[in-house]
Amino acid sequence: MEAQFLQIVQMLQGFFGPVWPLVYTLLKIVGIILPLLLCVAYLTLAERKVIGAMQVRLGPNVVGPWGLLQPIADGLKLVFKEIIVPTQASKGIYFVGPALAFATALAAWAVVPFSEGWVLANVDAGVLYILAITSVGIYSIIIAGWASNSKYPFFAAMRSASQMVSYEIAMGFALVCVLMVSASLNLSDIVHVQGKGRFVDMGLGFLSWNWLPLLPMFLVFLISGIAETNRAPFDVVEGESEIVAGHMVEYSGMAFALFFLGEYSAMILVSVMTTIFFLGGWLSPVGFLPDSFVWLAAKTSFVLFLFLWFRATFPRYRYDQIMRLGWKIFVPLCMFWVLVVGIWMMSPLNIWK
Amino acid sequence: MIMLENYFPVLVFVLVGIVFGCAPIVLGWLVGPRRPYAEKNSAYECGFEAFEDARMKFDVRYYLIAIIFILFDLEIAFLFPWASIFKEIVSSESMKMFGFIEMLVFLGILLLGFIFAWAKGALDWE
Numbered sequence: 001m002e003a004q005f006l007q008i009v010q011m012l013q014g015f016f017g018p019v020w021p022l023v024y025t026l027l028k029i030v031g032i033i034l035p036l037l038l039c040v041a042y043l044t045l046a047e048r049k050v051i052g053a054m055q056v057r058l059g060p061n062v063v064g065p066w067g068l069l070q071p072i073a074d075g076l077k078l079v080f081k082e083i084i085v086p087t088q089a090s091k092g093i094y095f096v097g098p099a100l101a102f103a104t105a106l107a108a109w110a111v112v113p114f115s116e117g118w119v120l121a122n123v124d125a126g127v128l129y130i131l132a133i134t135s136v137g138i139y140s141i142i143i144a145g146w147a148s149n150s151k152y153p154f155f156a157a158m159r160s161a162s163q164m165v166s167y168e169i170a171m172g173f174a175l176v177c178v179l180m181v182s183a184s185l186n187l188s189d190i191v192h193v194q195g196k197g198r199f200v201d202m203g204l205g206f207l208s209w210n211w212l213p214l215l216p217m218f219l220v221f222l223i224s225g226i227a228e229t230n231r232a233p234f235d236v237v238e239g240e241s242e243i244v245a246g247h248m249v250e251y252s253g254m255a256f257a258l259f260f261l262g263e264y265s266a267m268i269l270v271s272v273m274t275t276i277f278f279l280g281g282w283l284s285p286v287g288f289l290p291d292s293f294v295w296l297a298a299k300t301s302f303v304l305f306l307f308l309w310f311r312a313t314f315p316r317y318r319y320d321q322i323m324r325l326g327w328k329i330f331v332p333l334c335m336f337w338v339l340v341v342g343i344w345m346m347s348p349l350n351i352w353k
Numbered sequence: 354m355i356m357l358e359n360y361f362p363v364l365v366f367v368l369v370g371i372v373f374g375c376a377p378i379v380l381g382w383l384v385g386p387r388r389p390y391a392e393k394n395s396a397y398e399c400g401f402e403a404f405e406d407a408r409m410k411f412d413v414r415y416y417l418i419a420i421i422f423i424l425f426d427l428e429i430a431f432l433f434p435w436a437s438i439f440k441e442i443v444s445s446e447s448m449k450m451f452g453f454i455e456m457l458v459f460l461g462i463l464l465l466g467f468i469f470a471w472a473k474g475a476l477d478w479e
Contacts, residue, residue, distance in 0.1 A: 025362045029369050082385045083378065087394045088407075095378055103367075103374035110366035121362040128433070129363065150396035151407045158415045165422040172429035179436035249397050254381030258374065320478030323418070327476045331425070331467065335460060338432075342453055345443050352440065 028120055032109055040264040041071035047308050054312040081253035089250065090147045097144030097247070098255045101262035104137040108269050113188045115282045115293040126187040127175060130273065131168075134228070137266065138164045141237070141247050144259070148250040156246030159319060160230060160237040166326035167227040173334030174217040174224065177341050178210060178277050181352045191281035195291075197351060203287025209280035213351065216337055218278045220330050222306070225270035227322065229263060232311035236319050271303035272296070279303075417475045428463050432456075 013020045045060065045067065052059025060067035085094060111126040113119035123129065138161055145157020179185065182193040197208035211218040227234040238246035248259050275281060275296060282296040317325070345352060396407065435456055442452035470476060 021361075022365070025365050026369070028362070029366050033369070033373065079377075079381060079384055080386075081381070082387060083381045084389070084393060086396055087391075088396055095375075099371070099374035099378060101374075102377075103370040106373055107363075107367045107370035110363045120366065121359055123359050123363065146408070148396075149407050151398060154407045154409075154411075158411050162415050162418045165426075166418060169422065169425045169429065172426065173432075176429065176432045176436045179433060180439045183437055183440040185433070185437055244397070244399070253385050254377040257381075258377055323476070323478050328471070335464060335467075338460065339457075342439070342456070345439065346449065346453055350443065353444075 025120075029110075032120060033106060036106070036109065036265060036268070037261075039268055040261055041075065043264050043268065043304065044074070044260075045071050046304075047311075050305065050308045051312045054309075075257070078253055078257040083253040083255050084250070086148065086150065086250050088149045090149065093143055094147040095255065097140050097147055098251060098258035098262075100143065101137065101140035102258040102265070104133050104140065105262040105265040105269065108133040109265075111187060112269075112272055113191065113276070113281065114296060116188075116291065118293065119188060122186065122188060124184075124186050127179070127185045127190075130187075130269075131172065131175075134266070134269075135168065137262070140259075140262070144247040144251070148247070150250050152243045152245075152249045153247045155243050156237050156249075159243075160247065163230070163234065163237065163319075163322055163326070164228055166323060167224040167330075170220050170326060170330035170334055171224040171228065173331065173338060174214075174221040175277065176338055177214050177217045177334075180338070180341050180345065181210065181214070187276055187281075191276055191283060193352070194280045195283045200287070204285075205280065205283055205287065206285035209278065209283070211278040214278065214337075214341070216333065218274075220334060221278065222274055222303070224326075224330065225274060226307060226310060227326065229266045229270055231263075231267065231307055233314035233317050234322055235316060236322065239316060267304065267307055268300065271300045271307070274303050275299040414475075414478065421470055421475060424466065425463075428459075431459070 009024075012023070016023045048070075049059040049067070060070040063069045063073045085091060108130050110121050111119065111123055111129050113122070141160045141164075142157045145153040145155075145160075148154070178190065182190045184190060184193070194209045195205065199205065199207035230237045236242065238244075238248065243249075248256055251259065279299045280295075281299075282291050282293055284291045284295055344350065395402075435452075439452070442448050
């Protein structure tokens with residue numbers, strides 16, 4: 001099997017010659033993006049099914065067996081819809097918004113390690129790259145709100161810009177704690193550090209992952225991630241009862257679909273980040289099972305399920321409550337915890353040798 | 354030594370991302386119908402006629418948050434290098450206290466600014 005694969009790779013290498021590195025990179029990128037798009041499609045179905053079950057409904061069950069073809073039907077419908085360009089909108093940048101929303105949500109995946117060695121670009125500044133790319137994602141909402149030249153999108157753009165930058169501070173501080181204990185900005189190394197320690201030797205690996213010693217930061221990161229992706233209960237950006245669909249009001253057809261895809265791939269990205277930083281990435285929770293990609297997928301699915309669960313459980317926060325939580329609770333808590341971790345690592349009780 | 358060729362796939366991925374971002378719009382433009390009329394293309398305002406330009410004055414607090422954000426985000430960017438070598442600092446006896454107190458001073462100044470912004474009401478929303 002492996003020999004055959006190597007043979008095929010060699011054949012292609014001979015065929016493409018000097019451009020082979022580019023072609024190989026492109027193949028790997030497609031190998032990441034296509035499964036990701038499939039996950040996004042079925043995450044939308046999972047969301048409707050899970051929330052349906054929590055509200056004692058069935059959820060989509062007509063298109064295909066158990067409604068499994070529903071996302072495909074939704075996608076096809078959106079392709080054949082008209083893309084409306086409002087008269088008063090700024091025509092050029094009107095389309096930059098949705099394109100950027102999806103492009104940034106995809107581009108962040110370049111540095112994500114899926115398993116031992118399964119990473120497209122094993123760069124040393126992975127954490128910085130992820131933070132930078134997700135920050136660029138905020139522009140898509142501001143651009144969409146401004147270019148639409150309509151009141152609901154404009155309000156949504158102001159709200160979301162403030163909300164997302166506020167929670168980025170909390171997220172950044174939580175990451176500072178993770179970096180202190182893992183001493184690297186490389187995502188694979190951050191996972192490796194979590195696979196060492198007393199509990200790993202006892203065969204209880206899940207107790208040595210960052211979530212336990214950095215529990216408050218894990219919660220801050222998780223909640224900030226939900227606020228960062230504008231999901232319920234922090235979804236005032238597109239609160240239906242207040243500002244209709246927020247920045248997406250004026251968009252239709254595929255332009256709207258791009259925002260939708262961007263939001264869901266950002267959700268999956270935040271879940272994978274939570275998994276890598278706090279839940280040990282692809283590491284196995286117990287000693288007698290091998291580390292593998294399956295663990296990463298399972299943990300990510302669990303975090304995604306939390307996203308859906310929170311949406312079905314909590315009522316929407318008011319905007320001033322969101323800002324208070326971000327600035328007056330999370331930021332001081334995080335600064336304090338940086339100090340706590342610092343003192344902990346200085347003391348003889350240091351568990352990260 | 355920075356290995357720049359490690360970043361080549363990242364660049365390619367960003368370009369592919371942009372292509373994937375633009376392609377659906379082009380597809381929708383080609384496949385979807387186009388039957389515009391004045392009402393359909395007017396701004397959505399829950400059925401009202403849009404009565405003034407949407408690019409109006411906005412609350413100054415959004416602006417304040419943006420400024421404070423820039424400061425804090427920079428501070429965090431400065432914390433990153435320190436955090437990623439903190440293990441080394443801790444393991445060397447001579448640098449241990451120095452490395453820690455340096456960052457305490459840095460965080461202290463940051464905290465003072467934060468308390469000032471809080472006391473001035475820059476973080477309040479009514």
